[in-house]
Amino acid sequence: MKSQRWQRRKDARAPEILEAALACFADRGFAATRMDDIAAHAGITKGTIYLYFESKEAVFKALARQEVGARLAAMTGMVDSFDGATADLLRLVLSNLGGIVRTSDAVILPRLLLAEAGNFPELAEFWRREIIDHGLSLFERIIRRGVARGEFRDLPPQHAARLCVAPLLVMALWRTVFSKFDTEPYDYQGLIDCHVETLLRGLAAGGTRS
Secondary structure (H helix, E strand, O other): OHHHHHHHHHHHHHHHHHHHHHHHHHHHOOOOOOHHHHHHHHOOOHHHHHOOOOOHHHHHHHHHHHHHHHHHHHHHHHHHHOOOOHHHHHHHHHHHHHHHHHHOHHHHHHHHHHHHOOOOHHHHHHHHHHHHHHHHHHHHHHHHHHHHOOOEOOOOHHHHHHHHHHHHHHHHHHHHHHHHHOOOOOOHHHHHHHHHHHHHHHHEOOOOOO
16 A cells, blocks of 8 residues: 555656646746756755656656647647537637636746747757647648638638637737736637637638738
8 A cells, every 4th residue: 555655646746846847937937947946846855856857958848748739639639530610620729729828827838938949949949849830730730621621711721820829829928928917807718719700700711802
């Protein structure tokens, strides 16, 4: 029984470390956060962190994979199995990702990267390769699906995919940088709904061009 409790505790360590790291990154930024800070927040020794992660950069990458990469993978699986109209698929994916940006503490990760990419180009390359490229590929697949089925107008998928993502990035920056200056809480769900409906009108086959 003692061995089982120890194993459960050991298995919980990595998520606890990542949770502590996210809080420290949000409070101090990536560059200013030390492994000692993460250890103190998690209530463990710094040496314990190194049993799971070889560096602070490795901690950031694990956070990105857990909080963003895994959710993109889940969305990709949903696209593979979806059998309805492409407009409904796009609405579902954007609503899900928008909900994550609206509520998750991991929303600070892209803001950190934008602020500190110049000093940590390896992390910027990592984010581009494992997060941005996967996200754009997901939306390009949806756009191509809609075009092939005659549901969407024939627009360049690489451009349409970026239009899908752009308001989510604005929302992430607003939450993490500008929201503290709002006189009343901003309606992020309203932004998601407005974005989805405007985008679908623009993508719809048979729509008029100005």
